[in-house]
Amino acid sequence: MxxxxxxxxxxxxxxxxxxxxxxxxxxxxxxxxxxxxxxxxxxxxxxxxxxxxxxxxxxxxxxxxxxxxxxxxxxxxxxxxxxxxxxxxxxxxxxxxxxxxxxxxxxxxxxxxxxxxxxxxxxxxxxxxxxxxxxxxxxxxxxxxxxxxxxxxxxxxxxxxxxxxxxxxxxxxxxxxxxxxxxxxxxxxTTPGGYRLLGAHHITNGAMATASDEETAGFYFNYSHRLITELCANAGITPAEVNWIVPQNTNRKAWRILASVLRFDFERILMPTIGSVGHCISGDNIINLKTVAGADQIKVGDTLLMPMAGFGLNWSCLLLEKVAD
Missing domain, CATH: 3.40.47.10 (Thiolase/Chalcone synthase)
Incomplete structure (x- = not known):
């Protein structure tokens, strides 16, 4: 492949x-x-x-x-x-x-x-x-x-x-x-550079398409945990073995809880634009990826997860490896 x-x-x-x-x-x-x-x-x-x-x-x-x-x-x-x-x-x-x-x-x-x-x-x-x-x-x-x-x-x-x-x-x-x-x-x-795509995963629960904000928040942790652990399992690793998570800009308190459940250090979750940008709909992962690349935080050989949740209800995540500066 x-x-x-x-x-x-x-x-x-x-x-x-x-x-x-x-x-x-x-x-x-x-x-x-x-x-x-x-x-x-x-x-x-x-x-x-x-x-x-x-x-x-x-x-x-x-x-x-x-x-x-x-x-x-x-x-x-x-x-x-x-x-x-x-x-x-x-x-x-x-x-x-x-x-x-x-x-x-x-x-x-x-x-x-x-x-x-x-x-x-x-x-x-x-x-x-x-x-x-x-x-x-x-x-x-x-x-x-x-x-x-x-x-x-x-x-x-x-x-x-x-x-x-x-x-x-x-x-x-x-x-x-x-x-x-x-x-x-x-x-x-197909041209080498940037980040190699190691895997992708997506979950949809259409029965929750019209969920309230409270219901959406309630489902967030269970499905995000399932999404990330299933993607990592498909790649033969655990979430803790990934170097970084570059997520959507969502409530920091929610990410502290999810990091604990995933047994992932909160300090390795990179969302530097949450304060200045907020949640930019579908663009957060790319915005944060460009920002951390500019700060040289991710090194060649590092792996990273890019998870996102959305209405519908949908959860999606990519697993990447940095291959070049």
């Missing part, structure tokens, strides 16, 4: 920053500011009135091109674009008001993935849009990309990208987590 590598993590956040206290004062939270601050959240980023989810996708790709100049030569050779949205409405760049006037559904099918292909001259790439995985969508796209590259030898590299913004008037809190609008991207390829 061909080795698959994840490389060039990049991201873009909504242009407006706001403290937890300000978000609470604006009536955009469900919990108190003190409760969210105690959980590790300090501020979040949200879009202004004119900023779209597609702007966030373009911003993430611009960040990739700026952070890794070599990707300027790689983008024209991308074979497939896997474009992920958590909220289905972000999978359409068209004007819903124009549909209401014309009743023409083409206004509901202005797909951002096609725009991205054209705007960044990825002419040889075909596009696939993915959703209904909530916050696990980015990890799901990486798994789909790996399967495509392994099953179709003519395909060499895939762009995985996610972008979501909450609609105007939305509460910026879900399941006791402070939310940010944002996008994230990476390249998955």
């Amino acid at each position: 061909a080795d698959i590598f994840l490389n060039f993590p990049a991201f873009c956040l909504g242009s407006q920053q706001r403290t937890v206290a300000d978000a609470a004062a604006d009536g955009d939270l469900l919990s108190t500011a003190d409760a969210l601050t105690a959980a590790g959240f300090n501020q979040h980023c949200h879009c202004d009135a004119h900023e779209t989810a597609y702007d966030l996708a373009k911003g993430a790709l611009d960040d990739m091109l700026t952070s890794y100049p070599e990707t300027r030569q790689r983008l024209p050779d991308i074979d497939v674009i896997l474009y992920v949205t958590c909220l289905p409405l972000n999978g359409n760049h068209g004007n819903v008001d124009e549909f209401a006037v014309s009743r023409d559904v083409k206004h509901l099918m202005d797909f951002p993935a096609s725009r991205l292909q054209a705007d960044f001259d990825m002419d040889r790439a075909f596009v696939m849009g993915l959703n209904q995985q909530a916050c696990t969508g980015m990890l799901g796209s990486i798994r789909v990309a790996a399967a495509l590259l392994r099953s179709e030898p003519d395909l060499q590299q895939a762009l995985c990208i996610t972008a979501d913004r909450f609609p105007p008037g939305a509460v910026y809190e879900q399941a006791y987590n402070l939310i940010s609008d944002g996008g994230a991207a990476c390249i998955v390829s």
Whole structure:
């Protein structure tokens, strides 16, 4: 089976920053500011009135091109674009008001993935849009990309990208987590570099698709523990043998409990952006991965888990090994 590598993590956040206290004062939270601050959240980023989810996708790709100049030569050779949205409405760049006037559904099918292909001259790439995985969508796209590259030898590299913004008037809190609008991207390829994909696992409990925040939190520990232990067992290791966990930005208290259950040192859980970014929907793992890579915390040969939980209810995790700086 061909080795698959994840490389060039990049991201873009909504242009407006706001403290937890300000978000609470604006009536955009469900919990108190003190409760969210105690959980590790300090501020979040949200879009202004004119900023779209597609702007966030373009911003993430611009960040990739700026952070890794070599990707300027790689983008024209991308074979497939896997474009992920958590909220289905972000999978359409068209004007819903124009549909209401014309009743023409083409206004509901202005797909951002096609725009991205054209705007960044990825002419040889075909596009696939993915959703209904909530916050696990980015990890799901990486798994789909790996399967495509392994099953179709003519395909060499895939762009995985996610972008979501909450609609105007939305509460910026879900399941006791402070939310940010944002996008994230990476390249998955057969070319060695970055991180080797050692395994992937995903669990869905559709019976809990409409779970309340309290029910979601209650199921989080059991399913996250099962997800991680099953993935590690498939790789012939225990969670404690993994060097690092690079998770979603979720309540620090929850991760202390889960770390104890997994018998994993909490100090080896890396979520450096929880205070400054909050939970950026599907992008947290990639955002944290880029941030810790910049701080040189993960060494060549280290292994890491990237777990994510989302509505649906879904739990997803990747097991990676760093192969190059």
